[in-house]
Amino acid sequence: METKLEVTEILKRYSKDIDQEINSALETVDPETLRQASEHLVKAGGKKLRPSLAVLSAEAVGGEVKCALKTGAAVELIHTFSLIHDDIMDQDDKRRGKPSVHILWGEPMAILAGDTLFSKAFASVMKSEDDGVSPERILPALNTVVDSCVKICEGQALDMGFAGRMDVSEEEYLMMIFKKTAALIAAATKSGAILGGGTPEQVEALAEYGRLIGMAFQIQDDYLDVASNEEDLGKPVGSDIVEGKMTLLVVNALSKANDEDRQRLLTILKEEGDTNVPEAVEIMEKYGSIQYAWKVAQEDVNQAKQSLDILDDSPAKDALLRIADFVLERSH
């Protein structure tokens, strides 16, 4: 009987090679302070899910691990860059259980550290030539990655524009999380497939897979904030409500609620403190918004898995299917 693939085991397979690529991308950064500030968050852990997705996508279309390692590392560098700049913009003092880069080195150095990671990411993709990848594959892979960077910026701008607005539509919300979160995951899988030599159909299928698990990942985050417990979450239940954040649950509840419930939910979202979080959850429950978010995430994952139907069976494909399920199994 086959043992169920553990996602942590899958991610562990490539982590050493990926870490090595990230290290070699950053080790030459000079002066020392800039190097330390740039390395801090990358070395503070993280599952390295995105780079693994790039490598698995390359393998799933018959390519070698090697051809996608430097691009996988690049995607992780871009992810880290966006976290560093987001933490400055959102004035978040902690990340991955450690003080944010701007808390440790100040905002100017944190801005620069982000810019450095960004530059090094593109350099890393281009170095794929050293691994025998042709310019004809590197260029479209890089295009994919660069395009996702534009989207990350646009997604963050959309998210910032939501602050104080209480009439965000579901469509707007989904566009925001697509750009802010899903586009980079889609770039990881799509560029991996390109570098691995996938056919246009395979490349599109893996891009779609990445986009859908990216969407599900964010929506599941929204869901867990209300449906999980403090121990698993590592933070109090309903933090998003306290912060007045737009989530799929909130957007959905606001669109369905009667005037009275709608006004009450808006009031709770705007007020300070967590006293009325249970009441907000009750309103979302009343209109089926918690269940709705869970269902949307579930459907995204199912569609993500279906999009891989056109691929031949392989251990890499199995791993990708497993990762899709894992997105929903998370409790934090």
Added chain:
Amino acid sequence: METKLEVTEILKRYSKDIDQEINSALETVDPETLRQASEHLVKAGGKKLRPSLAVLSAEAVGGEVKCALKTGAAVELIHTFSLIHDDIMDQDDKRRGKPSVHILWGEPMAILAGDTLFSKAFASVMKSEDDGVSPERILPALNTVVDSCVKICEGQALDMGFAGRMDVSEEEYLMMIFKKTAALIAAATKSGAILGGGTPEQVEALAEYGRLIGMAFQIQDDYLDVASNEEDLGKPVGSDIVEGKMTLLVVNALSKANDEDRQRLLTILKEEGDTNVPEAVEIMEKYGSIQYAWKVAQEDVNQAKQSLDILDDSPAKDALLRIADFVLERSH
């Protein structure tokens, strides 16, 4: 009799095409606020010297204007990105006579606008494929541009590290301005030469030309701050001294002065206000540091021009020679 080429005329030749490339790179940015914040500084003027250098370099090796336009635009976008982020880091409220991006839109949106320009710059280089440039040329051109971005970050970090230090060596200072200023100008000329199909020797010559006029440009800025007048400068003479900035003049004077003059100069650099600026200038004059900076800039320009000796004569080569001289003719 031939009229002396006017640099403003040279720059005007390509400005329409360059502006069009920049516009088309940014016009799709969404949401609107992000697009406006991203466009603000690019549209606030600027001589567009860097893109013109890219195009002239392509022409000087026998290439067409078209092949380097999108990369020239990219270099201008990167230049603008670095100005926006630098203004946040240095808390500069004005740029090109207008309020800085972070003054108009706030720091978070200014960080994002910079990141957006950065992303769009790389996208622009890659779109050179639409102009018939092969991936084999685009990739090394992009590599050159990306490498200069890493250097810009490192140069800014070095510059920040100089604050409060009074023992900066000439070598350290020259490395800083190479990375912060000259590397991007060298990237413009080098990538232009690559895209225009230059031989490795031609590419190296144009890279060297760009590096040297970039160095001269910054050193001339240092020189003019003391040697020019308020009317031409558009700001009071000796602003660098008031700000306590490291310049080639200061670094040189500190290395040559006797203990007494050295201490006095350090005191003036550290103190607020402009009362003792004339005394600082006197000390720099006493040790020949003003003349020294002018000489270094002069030599850099001469070497820059010599490095073009290997190119066949052409209007583009003439224009590059003319621009090199122009670096020293500026009075502001």
